[in-house]
Amino acid sequence: MSVVDYTATDYSIRFIFCHWPPLMGSTQRETSRTLAAHLRHEVFSFMNAAGPQHQRHIVVIGDLNVEPHDDIITKTLTATRSRGRSSMIHYTDIDTHRYRLYNCSWRLLGEKHPHGESFASPSVAGTYFWANENEWLTLDQALVSSTLLTTNTPFLDEASLHILSNPSCLEAHSQRPRKFEWVMDSPKGVSQVPSFTENKDALNKLRDREDIEKWYKNLLSNTESPLFQYVLLAERQKKLVTEKSDSVESDSVGPDSMELDFE
Numbered sequence: 001m002s003v004v005d006y007t008a009t010d011y012s013i014r015f016i017f018c019h020w021p022p023l024m025g026s027t028q029r030e031t032s033r034t035l036a037a038h039l040r041h042e043v044f045s046f047m048n049a050a051g052p053q054h055q056r057h058i059v060v061i062g063d064l065n066v067e068p069h070d071d072i073i074t075k076t077l078t079a080t081r082s083r084g085r086s087s088m089i090h091y092t093d094i095d096t097h098r099y100r101l102y103n104c105s106w107r108l109l110g111e112k113h114p115h116g117e118s119f120a121s122p123s124v125a126g127t128y129f130w131a132n133e134n135e136w137l138t139l140d141q142a143l144v145s146s147t148l149l150t151t152n153t154p155f156l157d158e159a160s161l162h163i164l165s166n167p168s169c170l171e172a173h174s175q176r177p178r179k180f181e182w183v184m185d186s187p188k189g190v191s192q193v194p195s196f197t198e199n200k201d202a203l204n205k206l207r208d209r210e211d212i213e214k215w216y217k218n219l220l221s222n223t224e225s226p227l228f229q230y231v232l233l234a235e236r237q238k239k240l241v242t243e244k245s246d247s248v249e250s251d252s253v254g255p256d257s258m259e260l261d262f263e
Helices: 026-047 071-076 104-108 196-203 209-220 227-249
Strands: 002-007 011-019 055-063 101-103 128-130 135-137 140-145 181-183 186-188
Touching: 011 026, 026 055, 026 071, 101 104, 104 140
Parallel strands: 011 055
Antiparallel strands: 002 011, 055 140, 101 140, 128 135, 181 186
């Protein structure tokens, strides 16, 4: 989690950016619960800190890898779907270090447009499409303190919160994200970073820095790929260069000596 503070004359806003691990087992779930508890403590401490007498606000945003209705969000983090509930104070809040947040992302669950309504933008039912289960999930969320739920500056402009969806990224007939795949050693599609096997097979073909640079330039020339794929794959490229350098020093240069970590 990363924190950015903005301080004005009569108020301050703390922005907390999160990217929690995916829930792939009980261990990861407990890790997310621990992160949620830590975040709840950070929110409480900031909102109740001693110091200048000005208004304090919190904005939490990021990929939490759980949906708004998961008890990690509703119970551990104590974030609610109700604006009214988020402003309520309970006598146990101080002892439990609890500060309720309003989770704006409840409004992002499900289809964007009612059936039968004409619309120009594509219809998506979440922020992430889980291909294995063939369903949409709302994992990317925005949560705010109740102090932003007023008409005084600064305040939440909730009508501006929406999911960006580009028609070129979706299949026309199913409205599903276009699948990512390797075609002639070049990335095609936009839905997700290639699988571990696909990446490993492609990257293990690269024997020197020149090949890596050529592969990366080819990737960047694909204008259909979204920016986040460029960034993630660039990090993998840097990791590969470093490991190849280490392998040369240890006289182990074969692909079996590389451990590539792809999400």
